Structures are given as C-alpha cells and as structure tokens.
Amino acid sequence: MSCANVMKRDRTAVINPLVTCQPMGAMYAVAGIRRGLPLVHGSQGCSTFVRYSFSRHFREPSEIAVTSLHEDAAVFGGRKNLISGIGNLASRFKPSVIGAISTCSSEIIGDDMEGFIKIAQEELKQKMGEVEAGKIKIVPISTPSFVETHFKGYDNAIKALVNNLAEDPTDSNGKINIIPGIVNP
Structure with missing residues (x-):
C-alpha cells in the first residue's frame, strides 16, 4: 500500500453523534435557564449519564436532581417522590424555575405530574409562604424517553417552558428571546 492511499484514508471523516433519549434534551433546556433546575422524575440512572455528559461537556459539575423512583413506584406511583423532590429543591436552592421532567418509567406508570405539581405548590405555600413559593415556577415537561431522541426532548421542554412562563x-x-435550538451536547 502506498503512502498516497494511506493519506486518502486518513482524511475520511466519520460522524457518529451522541443520540440519546428525550429527558437529556429537556435537562439541557432547563439547565440553560438562569436559576433553573431540572428535576428528573425517574430512576437514578435517568440522570447519571446526563450529569456525566454535561460535566464533561461544560467542564464543571452539573446540577440535576432526580426523584429516585424504585420498584415500589411502579406499583404505587411516584407522587410522594415528586412532591418531596420539589420541596427539597425549593427549600435548599430557591430556584426561579424547576423543570419537572418525566422519563419512560413515570410515563409508563401514568403519573399525573401536573396534579402532583399542584399539590407540591400548595405544600410550598404552607411551608415557605405564598410570596416566596410564588417566585418558584414549576413546569411539567413530558419526555417519554421511549419515543424519539434528545432533540425532541429539547423541543418538548422549550414548548412547555414557553406555554408556562x-x-x-x-x-x-420590549425585548425578545431567541431560542436557536439544541446543539448536540
């Protein structure tokens, strides 16, 4: 084999982008909001890979909370986990936005995230006071991870954020926001 043939082969580009599930795109969208925190309503594994990927990409730790659904949630639902997760985030971090992001497990068991969020908001009003609780916007974001990719998850998150905020x-x-879309993290 001549050097010319080796050189031609070395110039070939291989494109193999990271393509993952919808919640990653939603986490990316919420993480882009000033004082915004993603809360993943799913198992620990649903946020671990994303936290690792974001930390490598941004070269700093990433704040991603998770409700830690276990086997019992498949039977009884994840209501308690989501409500306590929202309460913990609100009291510890005082974010301006909490993006409550569903995963395949919370979608399959049929958790009523919007209903759970209303209950959590009422509990926050009692715990923090109406004024302080009113400063925290909680946005339900449906991202069934068994359908499409993180690009769709980002789109779903932006739509939910715009509709709710x-x-x-x-x-x-007098200013306008321009949301250019996701660039593969």
Whole structure:
C-alpha cells in the first residue's frame, strides 16, 4: 500500500453523534435557564449519564436532581417522590424555575405530574409562604424517553417552558428571546 492511499484514508471523516433519549434534551433546556433546575422524575440512572455528559461537556459539575423512583413506584406511583423532590429543591436552592421532567418509567406508570405539581405548590405555600413559593415556577415537561431522541426532548421542554412562563407582551420590557435550538451536547 502506498503512502498516497494511506493519506486518502486518513482524511475520511466519520460522524457518529451522541443520540440519546428525550429527558437529556429537556435537562439541557432547563439547565440553560438562569436559576433553573431540572428535576428528573425517574430512576437514578435517568440522570447519571446526563450529569456525566454535561460535566464533561461544560467542564464543571452539573446540577440535576432526580426523584429516585424504585420498584415500589411502579406499583404505587411516584407522587410522594415528586412532591418531596420539589420541596427539597425549593427549600435548599430557591430556584426561579424547576423543570419537572418525566422519563419512560413515570410515563409508563401514568403519573399525573401536573396534579402532583399542584399539590407540591400548595405544600410550598404552607411551608415557605405564598410570596416566596410564588417566585418558584414549576413546569411539567413530558419526555417519554421511549419515543424519539434528545432533540425532541429539547423541543418538548422549550414548548412547555414557553406555554408556562411566557407573559403578556403588553407587560414586557420590549425585548425578545431567541431560542436557536439544541446543539448536540
């Protein structure tokens, strides 16, 4: 084999992007919000890989919370886990936004995340006071990880965030947000 043939082969590019499940895209979207925290409603493994990937990509630790669903949640549901997770995040970190991100396990068992979030908000009002609890926006984000990829999860998160956080344009500051889309982390 001549050197010319070896050189031609070395110039070939191989594109093999990371493609993973929807919750990763949603976590990426919520992590991009100032004082925003992703709360993954699923098992520990649902956030571990993403936390590792984000830490490698951004070269610093990533804040991603998880409700730690176990086998008993498959039978009884993850209501208790989600409500206590929201309460812990709110009291410890005082975020402006909590993105409650579903996973395949919470989607399959049929957890009513919107209903659970309403209960959690009422508990926060009692615990923190209505004014302080009102400063924390909790956004349910449906990302069934058995359908499509993290690109779809990012889109679902942006749609949920806009639907839940957008304000009347007459009360705006005259500025506009541009959301360019996800770049493969």
